[in-house]
Structures are given as structure tokens and as C-alpha cells.
Ligand SMILES: [Fe+2]
């Protein structure tokens with residue numbers, strides 16, 4: 072049986088993962104409006120991944136006899152000034168999620184909750200990848216000047232992203 076404090080923390084994390092999905096879906100809509108389908112595709116794949124993250128925690132609670140308590144998902148922004156601003160927000164958001172996963176792992180260590188530790192180790196590895204991907208795109212966008220050519224090339228490249 073899972074402890075109440077771990078259960079509460081996992082329910083909070085489910086909300087954060089579902090919010091992440093919502094945020095990336097909003098970013099996909101933003102890029103669709105800008106006619107950058109490759110950027111939008113990247114965001115759709117990212118949004119699906121975040122929902123899957125939420126479900127990993129959801130299933131963990133179910134498997135261990137815990138209670139899932141879904142909370143209200145906040146509405147994300149709908150507009151950004153630049154493409155770079157969007158990906159800078161992705162980068163900052165992923166760093167905040169990493170901090171949250173790390174705090175959850177600390178709690179699982181403190182409570183000697185070994186199954187949660189194993190689950191969270193997967194997330195710790197995943198966050199390294201998430202932060203790496205966001206940083207890569209931020210740095211590429213920082214190299215791009217005001218001309219649209221390079222943005223179109225990056226749009227083509229991001230559009231190739233498949234499910235991971
Ligand atoms: Fe996630």
C-alpha cells in the first residue's frame with residue numbers, strides 16, 4: 072500500500088504532466104497559426120508524450136491500490152512573441168518539472184518507497200533527454216537571424232520527429 076504523502080505528491084505530478092501536455096498543445100496551435108507545421112508536429116508529439124507520462128504515474132497509483140485524484144488543469148498561454156520565446160519557455164518548464172521529479176524522488180527515498188524510486192528513476196533519465204532536446208532547439212533558434220530561410224529548414228527537421 073502506498074503512503075498518503077507519496078500518493079498526494081504523485082497526484083500533484085499527474086497534474087503537472089497533464090498541464091505540460093496542455094501547454095505543448097497550445098504551442099502546437101500557435102505554430103499551426105504561423106504555418107510552421109514541423110514545429111507544430113514536434114509539439115503534438117511532445118504533448119502526447121506528456122500525457123503518457125501522466126498515465127505512468129496514474130497506473131502506478133492504480134497498481135498499488137492508491138487513489139487517483141485528478142485536479143483542475145490550468146489554461147496555458149496562447150501567444151508568444153517569437154519562436155525562440157516558445158522554446159525558451161519549454162526549456163524553463165522542463166527544468167521546473169525536473170526539480171519536481173527530483174523532489175518526488177527525495178520523498179520516495181525518505182519513505183523507503185522502493186517501487187516509486189524505480190518508477191522515478193525512469194523519469195530522472197527522461198528529464199535529461201527532455202532538457203537536452205529543448206536546449207538544442209533553443210540554441211539552434213539563437214543562431215537563426217531575422218530571415219525566414221533557416222526557420223523553414225528547422226521546421227522541416229522538427230517535422231521529422233516521430234514517437235519516441
Ligand atoms: Fe513529462
Ligand SMILES: [Fe+2]
Nearest residue numbers: 091165168201
Ligand atoms: Fe517533459
